[in-house]
Amino acid sequence: MVDQSARQTLIRIIAQRVALFAALAMALQAALVFADYYFDNEQLATLMIERETAMLSNGFEHRHDEAPYKLPHDLYRYGIQDGFYITRIRRPSGQILYTNCDARCDNHLLPQEVNPPDLWSRMLSDGKPLAVAGGKTYEILGEKIFVEIAILHDSDGIMWAVIGREFADHLAIPMAIMLFFVLGGTLLSIHQALRPVAKAAREAGDLDPLDPGHVINQTGMPREIADLAAAVNRSLARIGTLMKSQRLFTTAVAHEIRTPLAMMKLELGNIEHPRARKIEADLDALASFVSQITALGRLESADRAAFRQVDLATLADWVVTDIAPLVYDLNHTIAYSNLGAGSIEGHAPLLEDALRNLIENSVKHTPEGAAIEVIAGPGLRLTVKDNAGVFDAPAEVPFDDLKADHLGIGLEIVRRIMALHKGRLEIDVETGHITAMTLIFNN
Template identity: 45%
Template structure:
């Protein structure tokens, strides 16, 4: 799965919390509407409180004098004839400050000469739409003012405004604050709980399965994460056991085959026949394969703790001189060029094995009369180039030399040696023909980038 497609666990949990909180809010809103809808008298009481609060916004004071102007927002409701909504504002002594009510609706209100109660409500028609009359005393400064309203039919749907305010004030705002605190606490808890996982992942990225102490520390981890770390540690232990068994098996087979091959070759050399000569050549190929198995076994047993600085120019010059007789005996040529350059932390014998395999591949598969150039640099790079037939890169695979026959584990050995030394093996085609193989390392003293 690509890295950009992965979402952090905190984001996943946060989105789910928000989703379920929204669903809970929706469910509670529906429950509130249903519950309130069963009690129209209670909704009438809430509507009376809401409407009188809105009407009270029109009060103004000038010293001890109180005046009233209907708020513009309510003009379409209490300032229009035949709207079904009427209101009256008066003092406790009966002085009317505002009235939008004819003689017919006055009967729904209390008499002006009556000292009004703090709150009163009378249902005109039960059920929906709301039809009620009521009044409420509101303190303004040092005066008590009495607001009375009557609603007949609720044509402007005051009931829905009441329900919306109830849902907003008593459910959405409190639940939103709770959600913010819960979400914040959850994200902080997740981040804290996952910190050991992040640290374990960083350690696992740099674990060497060949190292006997390669493991993730389980101390201080939550139980579930410690179980995962323990499973990883046991997996590494099994991997080491399998690699050790493979190493022993490979090494044992290689050493057991060497002696019979040498005996068979001696016997074939005594036979003067073309078939015997062809068999001798095939035995040489098999012997070469056995040598590679021995190299592979030695590679798998390598310990990085014993690495020392190795000068690439000296290594290239040395391996070129060592293999020159082999190269010229097969009709090819070899040369070295390079200047003193960076050193590489590594195992000199293994690095020579890598260079030897690249040179032997060029001789064996480059074609008749191939010319080989070994070079060191620029930088921590060792290059083996030839002007042979080149290679054919497979679809989606690393390139392999063209060859007639051959058992071909040499390049795999080179790749493993490069990886062991924190480097890589690169191939390129040389125009018009030929191959360039490069061993690219990190110079001694530099930090190898994480891969």
């Protein structure tokens, strides 16, 4: 049998697959973004100029009268003389606020007397790593500032930093947000859709085969799963119909046998012979067995839809009154006491059969003169005691673990009646002194 705990949940399966396809989509989009930017040198050059000039313009955040510009500490590459990264920051009047180059500025940057456009760039060489020059105009505290740079050899990987930023802006952040909402929304939707299914699974585990009105509730289920639940309900209905017809057949057969048995016993009564008396005893045993079969058929044809309120004390009083003549004829005594029994929802005829079976069991399996006592209560219980203590089943073995053939069909019927009422039968034996059989009902 497959261990259900080893199965993956639907939510986990979908989460894994959504994550897998999201990873594949991100990988494909990453390849497209990389190809789009890596092989477009002009676009890369413009992005590199924008990035570096923007970072250089942050030096005005620390401006004061003595030093209007201070190179940001993370741009040390522009503080090196004769390095690969050169810059010139100036006003429209030509006043230079900061520079780390000399004649190279004249070779790669615009002349100082020229007011540059808002953004410009040009390639200094072909291929990778990129060598570019350009600049951008910023308005800082109402004053225009020209920030110009030239990257002669990209030893610090500015190009890769630009590509990485584009990955974050166009791939990582949008995809993360989309994945969060898509995956979260999908899992939430599945969780909400499976709530009635989980409830139905719990109900299915508690289905009562003896209650025809106990079916799987399809309310709120997705249509595909509701169709499956409807099919299960139809199967339960067909099984119930089949079981009912089989029970009716068994009961009908038992009823048909009763009449021939009575006629045979009547004819045997006219025969004066010891062997005739032996056959009569056998017929009595067979008639008792047929009665048990009839009771079993009545039990199996019952369901909880027919349950009504039953007062246990009243029921016990009536059964004791009805069976007392039989007890006295077999030279036993019977007493009844009410210790405050309660009421339950149950099937009165079946409960009468259960109590009668226990009394008859005490009558048949005890020696003459045994004292039988029926006690109603306290609470939801009925007890049948005798002072013989001859019940031969081990007292320490739970009743449900005992074999039906060991207990006899009568006690097996009692067990099934108690199962129908969601109760149990407890047996307490003091050998040679007391046998107590108690029907215990749950609240």
